[in-house]
Amino acid sequence: MRILCATNSLLLGLIGFSAFLGIWALLSISGLVPSLFLPSPLAVVERFIYLLDHRFAGGTLLDHLWASMLRFAGGFGLAVAVGVPLGLLMGWFRLLDDIVTPLFDAVRFIAPIAWVPFAALWFGTGIGGPIMIIFAGAFPPCLINAYRGAKFADPRLIEAARMLGTPDRRVITEVLLPSAVPSIIAGLRISAGLGWQSLVGAELIVASTGIGYMMVQGQGNVSTTTVMAGMIGIGIIGLIIDVVLRQAENAILRRRGLSA
Template sequence: MEERPLYLTSTLLYGFAGLVVFFGVWFVLPTTGLVPVQFLPSPITVAERVATLTTNRFAGATLPAHIAYSFTRFISGFALAALIGIPLGLLMGWFRIVDEIAGPIFDGLRFIAPIAWVPFAALWFGTGIGGPIMIIFAGAFPPCVINAYRGARQVDPRLIEAAEMLGTSDMRMMTNILLPASVPSIVAGLRVAAGLGWQSLVGAELIVASTGVGFMMVQAQANVATSTVMSGMVAIGIVGLLIDIILRWGEAAIRRRRGLNA
């Protein structure tokens, strides 16, 4: 019982030490002139710029507004990927014919990097919301399908045999047995999908958007405003971390509820 608190304490100390080293090196490089301030502002300069951007507009909006635009696109693409990918993965895992029909197509498409869809998104949607959503979908869709498929294939055969003996229909089998048993794997897939979707969004906004954090960074780069570019990077990292923490918490809660190792 005493080992876990000690382990957590050492983990926190090591993490804190890593942050101190990281920010220390970052502070020293521009301060000593080893790297020009124009290309690497100090952490203090970036923090001040973040504070300024929370109230002052840049590229048509404040930083919180750009984050809101980005997050709206992310939620739309991520939700679409989950709503289509999870049922498809369960169907592929349960029905062999669906797996044989959809499997080869999915295996071919999932190796196409989300950023490769940018030209099509630009042609089809221009700078509207549809382009980024399409690219987020391309990034988040494969993990949703793969983990739902894996969860369906790993269901306890005894549960399936018992349901079959009772004459359970395929639809009830999926909703009452397959889906509940696959939830831990599905949630783990959603966490991966969220990370890939958020990364894909930023790449999309660099090219096919007129608002959002990525668009703000492009405008800042064109004006050689490095502190603004890095402010956008900080915002991207913090929001991505918060998304992962929420999904990680949900995954751990579900695993604890089911008596699995968190």
């Protein structure tokens, strides 16, 4: 039954994707939209393949994607390293929660792209600016989900640990953290998506390499195929990141008996 459902989902997905490509090709071929602004799917694929081996704006498509992924790894890793422990600590220490929450609630509603002017002033076109913007997008989900996971930890386990005289440090690492892992992993998926989107926005403005920079140069050269090839690369990498985190989430849930 599960295999049948998966097959049906895959079939429906293929139908939707085929319909999208068909409409796109029809609009391009019919001339309703000039090919300069809406090239055919085949032209975009050909450009994508071409850019894999040929340099544009200082590097191949893979070079630009690699530069973007390094920035993403830095910003996302920093968000996880700060957000997850802070969220757990806020879930355990009421005083820290009261201190951090008002500031966090004020800052988290600022769109990551709004930090671009500060990033440009502080870091120029170096790696620091994009990392800061990625951090701004990825940090809130990490903290919120870690905090939520800590708050919903089994109170019986916490009470048992307290009765045994377990220090706060061990309660956090051996009780709160394991209980919060499913929530943390779910938050990482959201965080990774927002971080990757924030990265591309940052590279459109404050970078001299990367997939966003390549797309800006394509726009300057009126090369729509280059811009769309970059969009395909962004989508592929984003999908890979999400699939990896989804598999990690499913594996953890299965180990904890929360998923089939």
